[in-house]
Amino acid sequence: xxxxxxxxxxxxxxxxxxxxxxxxxxxxxxxxxxxxxxxxxxxxxxxxxxxxxxxxxxxxxxxxxxxxxxxxxxxxxxxxxxxxxxxxxxxxxxxxxxxxxxxxxxxxxxxxxxxxxxxxxxxxxxxxxxxxxxxxxxxxxxxxxxxxxxxxxxxxxxxxxxxxxxxxxxxxxxxxxxxxxxxxxxxxxxxxxxxxxxxxxxxxxxxxxxxxxxxxxxxxxxxxxxxxxxxxxxxxxxxxxxxxxxxxxxxxxxxxxxxxxxxxxxxxxxxxxxxxxxxxxxxxxxxxxxxxxxxxxxxxxxxxxxxxxxxxxxxxxxxxxxxxxxxxxxxxxxxxxxxxxxxxxxxxxxxxxx
Numbered sequence: 001x002x003x004x005x006x007x008x009x010x011x012x013x014x015x016x017x018x019x020x021x022x023x024x025x026x027x028x029x030x031x032x033x034x035x036x037x038x039x040x041x042x043x044x045x046x047x048x049x050x051x052x053x054x055x056x057x058x059x060x061x062x063x064x065x066x067x068x069x070x071x072x073x074x075x076x077x078x079x080x081x082x083x084x085x086x087x088x089x090x091x092x093x094x095x096x097x098x099x100x101x102x103x104x105x106x107x108x109x110x111x112x113x114x115x116x117x118x119x120x121x122x123x124x125x126x127x128x129x130x131x132x133x134x135x136x137x138x139x140x141x142x143x144x145x146x147x148x149x150x151x152x153x154x155x156x157x158x159x160x161x162x163x164x165x166x167x168x169x170x171x172x173x174x175x176x177x178x179x180x181x182x183x184x185x186x187x188x189x190x191x192x193x194x195x196x197x198x199x200x201x202x203x204x205x206x207x208x209x210x211x212x213x214x215x216x217x218x219x220x221x222x223x224x225x226x227x228x229x230x231x232x233x234x235x236x237x238x239x240x241x242x243x244x245x246x247x248x249x250x251x252x253x254x255x256x257x258x259x260x261x262x263x264x265x266x267x268x269x270x271x272x273x274x275x276x277x278x279x280x281x282x283x284x285x286x287x288x289x290x291x292x293x294x295x296x297x298x299x300x301x302x303x304x305x306x307x308x309x310x311x312x313x314x315x316x317x318x319x320x321x322x323x324x325x326x327x328x329x330x331x332x333x334x335x336x337x338x339x340x341x342x343x344x345x346x347x348x349x350x351x352x353x354x
Contacts, residue, residue: 002102003041005034006089006171007061008054008080021328022056023223024107025064027310028232029239030275030292032064033222034107035071041105042073044119050076050096051107052089085193090175091183099177104196106171110231112217112238115172122174127211129179129203131156132170134215142168143197145212153212154204156197158189169197170215178208225325232308233290236273246276260295277311294328302334 007024024034034051041049049068053061058079068075076096080089090104103119115132122130131153133145139160146155146164155164173196182202186194204210220231242256246263255272259265262279270276270287277295287293288305296312304315307324315321317334326332 001044001046002097002100003044003046003049004090004093004096004102004104005037005041005049005051005107006086006104007034007051007058007107008056008083008089021060022054022058025060026222026228026308026325027292027294028110028222028228028308029235030277030294033110033231034061035064036110037105037107038065038071038073040111040114040116041103042071043114044103044116046103047073048076048096049073050078050093052078052080052092054083055081083193085189085191086196087183087186087194087199090196090199091180091194094177094180097177097180101174101176104173104175106221108222109171109219110222110235111170111172111215111219112234113215118172118213118215119174121213122211125211126209127174128176128208129200130174130211130213131200132172132215133167133212134170134219135166136168137166139163139166139168143195144168153210156201156204158195158197167214170219171221173200179203182206228308228325229290229306229323232292233306236275236290236292240273240275242272246278246280251282255289 007022025032038049051061051065062077065075078092078096080092118132136142140163141159143156143158144160144163144165145153145167148154179199182199183194185202186198189195200210218234220227222228222231240256240258242258244259245261246259246265249264249266251265251268253270257270257272258275260276260278263276264281266283268282268285271289273289274287274291276282276293279296280293281298283300285299285301286303290306291304293309294311297309298314300316302315302318304321306322309326310328312329313326314331318332
């Protein structure tokens, strides 16, 4: 069994942050989104993983993951370049897959309970392909499943104007190599892409055994700022146990908080669930619940709640930062005037003087 992580896409809904890096490397709870994907595949015993790279700073992806050794896997990089569709990206992995069964996992997806139980069902049921489904309020944004009266999967359609059900395709696909024959016969959709839904529909029409399983718990495709903040809060709430390796100096911690090595917290209050990375300085400040602070960040005379702050950020004299997504190496400084709540979505290396 092999794994494929799709790391392409322009991330237009997360601009300007994605002008300087791929959306899948944006951290939640101080870990890139696609690293949760990699770890989910690894939990299924999958050690051979291909990462399909797009046009948005592929070198940053390679810099983070390397050859995979530090994550306990072996990584192969495959370049897609322009976003020509999921099926196109899968087709580029033919040599990597060989005769193996494999899992295709979108690198901006996070599932609360992971995929291990679904993986085991795929193996035990002997499917040629299996999709994951989740009931959603607005299925027009997704690929959608249609069933017959016996609840058999009979049709998959991409972003329909009139959805045949409310069950959306989650961005995880369990496949056998037979999918490559279907992809060869595909024509681009109205979006100019080779759609994985069309390839799977072709398998259904050709009589292959295409199964499905329902996802329990939450699922996010982290394509927008609000998605990032929400899943950050969920992971902090569910997975932070509390571990303080840094130094607390005349400071107080309430609730479950993780503080990395080399970090100094001085005359401050940290309220969990929150995580503060390594080599940070928190001075005369309040870090509220559901907040992630990246490595090397300095927060002085400020307060932050329900936010994601990436690495090497400098924040000084700013009271009331709330629901913020702040990119690497950004600088936010309070000048003069009234202190009011501020909501920010900043790209890397930004500077704001309030």
